[in-house]
Amino acid sequence: MTCSDAREALDALLDGELDAAEEAGLHVHLEVCADCEAELKSLQSWHRTLSGALAGGDIAPPAEARRRAADAAAPSLGRRRIPAGRLAALIAIGLSVGIVASAVGVSRASEVRIARVVERMTEQESRDLRLRAANAEIEHDLADARRAVAGRGDEDPAARAVAVASTNITRRLDEETPETQKSAGERVSITREAEGGTVSVVQFEDGRIRVQTPAERVEARNMEELLSRHGDVCRRYSIGGSDGFLKVADSSAGADWKGRLDLLLRGGAWDENLQWEAFRGWAAARIGDPKEIERRLRVHQERCRATAEMPAPEPAVDVEAIAKKVKALTRTELAQTQARLEADMKRLEERLKAVAELRTRAKGLKIFAEDVGRE
Amino acid sequence: MNIIEGSPVLDATRPHRMKPERSWSEAELVDGCRAGRREALDALVAVYYDRLYRIAYAMAGADAAADLVQETFLAAVRAFPRFRGESQLSTWLISILRNRFSLLLRGRRKWHLAALPDDGALLPAPEPPAVEDDVREILDRVKDLSEELRTTLVLFHVDGMKYADIARAMDCPVGTVRSRLFEARERLRKLVSQTETR
Numbered sequence: 001m002t003c004s005d006a007r008e009a010l011d012a013l014l015d016g017e018l019d020a021a022e023e024a025g026l027h028v029h030l031e032v033c034a035d036c037e038a039e040l041k042s043l044q045s046w047h048r049t050l051s052g053a054l055a056g057g058d059i060a061p062p063a064e065a066r067r068r069a070a071d072a073a074a075p076s077l078g079r080r081r082i083p084a085g086r087l088a089a090l091i092a093i094g095l096s097v098g099i100v101a102s103a104v105g106v107s108r109a110s111e112v113r114i115a116r117v118v119e120r121m122t123e124q125e126s127r128d129l130r131l132r133a134a135n136a137e138i139e140h141d142l143a144d145a146r147r148a149v150a151g152r153g154d155e156d157p158a159a160r161a162v163a164v165a166s167t168n169i170t171r172r173l174d175e176e177t178p179e180t181q182k183s184a185g186e187r188v189s190i191t192r193e194a195e196g197g198t199v200s201v202v203q204f205e206d207g208r209i210r211v212q213t214p215a216e217r218v219e220a221r222n223m224e225e226l227l228s229r230h231g232d233v234c235r236r237y238s239i240g241g242s243d244g245f246l247k248v249a250d251s252s253a254g255a256d257w258k259g260r261l262d263l264l265l266r267g268g269a270w271d272e273n274l275q276w277e278a279f280r281g282w283a284a285a286r287i288g289d290p291k292e293i294e295r296r297l298r299v300h301q302e303r304c305r306a307t308a309e310m311p312a313p314e315p316a317v318d319v320e321a322i323a324k325k326v327k328a329l330t331r332t333e334l335a336q337t338q339a340r341l342e343a344d345m346k347r348l349e350e351r352l353k354a355v356a357e358l359r360t361r362a363k364g365l366k367i368f369a370e371d372v373g374r375e
Numbered sequence: 376m377n378i379i380e381g382s383p384v385l386d387a388t389r390p391h392r393m394k395p396e397r398s399w400s401e402a403e404l405v406d407g408c409r410a411g412r413r414e415a416l417d418a419l420v421a422v423y424y425d426r427l428y429r430i431a432y433a434m435a436g437a438d439a440a441a442d443l444v445q446e447t448f449l450a451a452v453r454a455f456p457r458f459r460g461e462s463q464l465s466t467w468l469i470s471i472l473r474n475r476f477s478l479l480l481r482g483r484r485k486w487h488l489a490a491l492p493d494d495g496a497l498l499p500a501p502e503p504p505a506v507e508d509d510v511r512e513i514l515d516r517v518k519d520l521s522e523e524l525r526t527t528l529v530l531f532h533v534d535g536m537k538y539a540d541i542a543r544a545m546d547c548p549v550g551t552v553r554s555r556l557f558e559a560r561e562r563l564r565k566l567v568s569q570t571e572t573r
Binding site: 007008011012015017046047049050051052053054055056057059061062065066068069070072073074076077302303305306307363366367370371374 | 408413416417420425428429432433441444445448449451452453459461467470509513514517528529531532533535538542547548550551553554556557560564
């Protein structure tokens, strides 16, 4: 053990977190190294000082703080998020709009429409803010993931997996379509006799997949699209797999690891299963025992899934400003705004769902990168 | 199943003490809050408030601690439908607190406190306790650490969490906790010694 290794181990020793083997190695080093022995004494004192400074003192919350925390959270108890939020906003806005409406002689029908538009606009603003916050969070997590494997070189499979996944997530975040290359070469192909004829499945360098059956030829941009758009053909001839790994009935063919990642970069989308597969591949290169590999994978999966439970930030929407804006609209503008909002809401809802999934993927990737970057 | 007796650190002399009238298991607290039961929320706050407050105080200082904890409970109540019980409730709450603190530091989020039924005024920050100069120096310098280093340090020294629990709360490997703690203490020691030699 070098003095540099010993230094971090001394901290863990004082924290009671050193495993037996490392502790034995450290004690051997301490017997021959007076500097580290002295450092241990100095560290003991520093740890005591830190604990005393950070945890000492009579720290008590302000009076009423507990009750206020409970009161602030109480309105959200047991709520189904969107409907209850809408209802609360509608009631609040409806009341204030009602007062204005009665003062200026607006009809009951207009009053309801104003309240409806304010409610929809508030929801739209909230969704918009949530989207932006999630985008920023994803970018932050991806940057952390890239940082964790920085310096490992382009050929390192784990670093390459992080690069591919990070590019895929960013691309889906930007709603870009996968790049296409003209006259792309063949990357992986498989041909098999099935249903009384020859079936061949080919994936090209740009990610495109072509399936030739006795009856027809179908193409898709990637495996995911093939399975969803041509599910009938895939079921009939038992075609499956993922980008870079093709299966037809009981035969399979796959590109090498680097080739698969290239195909994933161009055609695929980084999903949970790909991450588990990448983790298993990474662990298998280091650990011989298959049971230990699966155990490590389960721990990894649990951590990733726990992250998915972390609540997304709730945005603060200025409902009063929205109400003011809506009340200034003419009747025609109000009708147009309502129509536009109804159309936008569905699009935003779908986008939010997609971004929520990407948020989970980015958090998982960060954990993956930290795991593989550590060793 | 973990049975929670109520936090022993609640001060009996304080007004508006919210001691739960009975013991609640974690599952009962979660189910009660999901079902919209106010007494479950009160019990949740009574059990976990002081622990979260001490962590928030060390992370963010006296000015922001109460707001951070209040935000944490609000976010937790909203997120209960997604809580699958795969981690301890306390670890989950601490991970939310950390999330809120991280957002606060990044300045991405305006504080949006729910309106209160009475005055709705912001909580006055408590007077910071009188401390020795060297302790004050350490508390000041902790604020110069990155969020990740600061949170790791606080969870270990203030809450006494084990490495494995910190790793779960911060979604990182145990080895990362160890190296972050090492780095945090080293940096802090340098920062404090630089100030002393000035």
